Amino acid sequence: MIYLTQLIFVKEGKEAVFHQFEEIAIPIMADYNGKVVYRIRPGKESFVSYEEEQPYEIHFISFELEQDFKNFLKDPRREEFMYLKEEAIKSTFLVKGTKI
Structure with missing residues (x-):
């Protein structure tokens, strides 16, 4: 089992485009034995x-x-x-790990 933590930085005003991409990408993960354990939208x-x-x-x-x-x-x-991801996301930071 691998675990990935991804910090996602969205371009200002492109939140709806980002959500469109997520609505497509997240369900596909299940076809590859993947799942979203936590999806967090933190406030300041x-x-x-x-x-x-x-x-x-x-x-x-x-x-x-x-x-x-x-x-x-x-x-x-x-x-x-x-193209939706590229339009919406400014950058990401991905950390890969395993459960200990």
């Missing part, structure tokens, strides 16, 4: 301290195998809508 009051821009959303996801995650990224249904 949620941060005790920070030195950089605050993320729009934080996703904590899991896949049975790393290859499942790689296959998900290459899924043709997801790739068909990558």
Whole structure:
């Protein structure tokens, strides 16, 4: 099992486009043994301290195998809508780990 934490930074005014992409991409994860464990949209009051821009959303996801995650990224249904992701997302920060 692998776990991924993704901090997502959305371009101002592109939140609805980001949501469109998520509505397509998240259900596809199940076809690759993946799931969203937590999907968090923190408000400014949620941060005790920070030195950089605050993320729009934080996703904590899991896949049975790393290859499942790689296959998900290459899924043709997801790739068909990558233009939405590219339009909406300024940047992401991805951390990969395992349960200990």
